[in-house]
Amino acid sequence: MAPPASVPEFLDLVQKSGVADEAKLKAYLGKIGGVAALPAEPAKAAGQLVRDAMLTYFQAEQILQGKWKRFTIGKYRVLERLGAGGMGTVFLCEHKLMRRRVAVKVLPTAKAADQASLDRFNREARAAAAVDHPNIVRAFDIDQDENLHFLVMEYVDGTNLQDLVKKTGPLDPVRACHYVYASAVGLDHANAIGMVHRDIKPGNILLDRAGVVKILDMGLARLTFDTDDHITRKYDENILGTADYLSPEQAEDSHTVDIRSDIYSLGATFYFLLTGSQPFPEGTIPQKLIWHRTREPRPVREYRADVPDAVVAVLARMMAKKPEHRYQTPAEVMAALQPWVSIPIAPPTDAEMPQLSPALAASLGGRPAVRSTASPTMQLGAEAGSGIRLSSPASLSSAPTQIAVVTTAPTPSPGVWESLDDASPLAAGDTPPNGRAQPEARATRAPSGPSRRRTRPLLLAAGAAVVLIGGGIVAYFLRQPPEPPLPPVGSGAKRLIVSKSKSGEGTFQTLAQAVARAANGDTIAVEEPTLTESLVRVSRRDVTIESALPDGKPVALTLSAANPGTALVEVVNGAESFRLRGFVVDAQGGADYAIGMSGNIAGATLENVTVQGGKKGGVRLFNVAGNSAKPVVLDRVRVVVGPNQDAGVKVETQGNLSARALVVRFCRFEGPGRAGIRFEAPVDGVDVTNCRFFQLDSAISAARPADRQPLKLSVTQNMIAECKTGLVVTGKDRTTPNVVLTVSRNYFARVPEAIGRTDADLPGVTAKQNGRAPDANAGNLIPNAVVVNPAPEFSTNRADDPAFLRFLPGGAPTVEGLRVGAE
Known part of the structure; x- marks a missing residue:
């Protein structure tokens, strides 16, 4: 059909195409005063409809060229053209019933008849389907709609790194x-x-806009x-x-x-x-x-x-x-x-991300859009496949923008797809390259052997357009959809098994393999009594790794000869609500720490875990950030602090960052190492409660923070026995107005200095209801703890965890009517 010559013809094609909801379009026209209120030229009217979120760029472009048929691909309604590459054109689509946004790659109809192209296209789908990982773009489906072969992929709302660097x-x-x-x-x-x-x-x-990185394009995998x-x-x-x-x-x-x-x-x-x-x-x-x-x-x-x-x-x-x-x-x-x-x-930042058409921005929850009170300029060009170019006016006002329309239109075709091939340029609305980076040189294939009728020369990407196999420029508008459904197990997530005696789907020989395959919310059940691994790194949300041995027996996880990280188990940024339960993690002197935790891991928990064998310590918390609703928790963790180890748990940060929202509870730290817990960083909201410390240089060591940095630490109801110092605050005297250090209901036995400091007094300290045996000295930082005399008896048998450093029946001391020491 020829391009529409009038606005009524344009609106008629809009309705026939089905791209706009008929009731919504009628309501819009009634609100603005009818068709007569639109600009008289079709291109200007299209610009206003795009501005007012009635059409997307691609829909307006196609209809202005008279292409109104088949704005669907199978079950999907086409919203926008995202880009084109060597293997097809990529569209942003919406499932007709589920309303889920996906990226759909369409093999050009001419290539569908070529067996080599079709084989490569199917191969890409097979490669993409083999991966299921949050840092790789997922493939959901491959299908055919008449003569259209298409691949349905994850939709990611963001940009690619090529364009990010070119832009910023x-x-x-x-x-x-x-x-x-x-x-x-x-x-x-x-x-x-x-x-x-x-x-x-x-x-x-x-x-994507949240900062998540994803690898695209499995076409050559x-x-x-x-x-x-x-x-x-x-x-x-x-x-x-x-x-x-x-x-x-x-x-x-x-x-x-x-x-x-x-x-x-x-x-x-x-x-x-x-x-x-x-x-x-x-x-x-x-x-x-x-x-x-x-x-x-x-x-x-x-x-x-x-x-x-x-x-x-x-x-x-x-x-x-x-x-x-x-x-x-x-x-x-x-x-x-x-x-x-x-x-x-x-x-x-939003400025680094692509601006979407107003229709897409509204449907995606208010993403940044190209909007103004004036109609955007829309030019219908004569270049092959150029379609419409839209740009916001330099100065926005309520006055209609003057629009230049190039009257030589492209040769019309009856449908959307016939003119779309792998030579198509960027869709209207895509950000053009600014010349900062050079175009990529694409080595597609080199001929070899006698069969030259199928070969092509090496190609250089033309102009400033980046030629991307698989539509790499899809990143202009891509957005991550909801996770695809997983097999029902308990809460609805998958249960993966680690076993060397079993096989089948969801069963793995090593813990590292299982972690690599796990998705958000999965549980990994370990049925092996012992595992030897080089590195287990967790970066996904809500993943649980737990012992599945009878009677709750812990799994012994030990380090192999080679370790590429600082710890045997590393829990890194993004692993929110991670849980490790029922393990003995032994670094065997081959890594600095048995467990390392870093970054934003709110809700991450170590539960019923023993750690030992690190060269520097047991657990390292580096730049760890929880929040008040979901703190990072160490619960019933036993740390054996060797004579050359600096700390059982070491808390560090870099720059001006503070460790935030950390809870250490019902844990035990036993020497003869230097410190049970060492805070070498500002801390903002840390609780150490109901823990047991034995034969250490210091149970807890906290560095005096720099000016205006926080030291918000609560040490309550702990048992500290046979340590040289209970709690010590190190560092030079500073003005530290952001100190809230609370020490209460702790019991000190055979401790020469219960609470001390290495320099002048530290303001902001509250000490109350602490008890000490007659053989423990109070220290020099706070008022003396109450002497409990006669001193109650307690067990020092390390092999008996329920009784270790716990008072014998009837012997629990009280201060001011409240029990002190670990429960």
């Missing part, structure tokens, strides 16, 4: 470390299931576990990927690369995030492929001086020319970046 410039080093770390988490999962991505680059790494995966060999594809980020070995043969190739590409992406430039921004594709093998990129320090030497060293190792010189697994990359990832960062 190189990233802060700590922020870049966070994004590379999260990408490595996704690759670690891919590696665990035998997958190599083979096209890691900034355009294939998405960042190599499935090492799939013996039928021979498509790239079948069609003579020797070099696959993007030349700007390709590893040296992948430039020779893409079929034999392993996860270390992805680590190189992630390093090249890291380089781009820090510098705003590809490692080799100049040159042809063949030159780039050679330089990745023979040259070093321009040093990062020549771009900027604020990148720490240690970060530069991590980057250099990731981009080592020989695979054996790189980090060997993504987990090793994660461990190397841990010091910077422990520093919290804010989510992306």
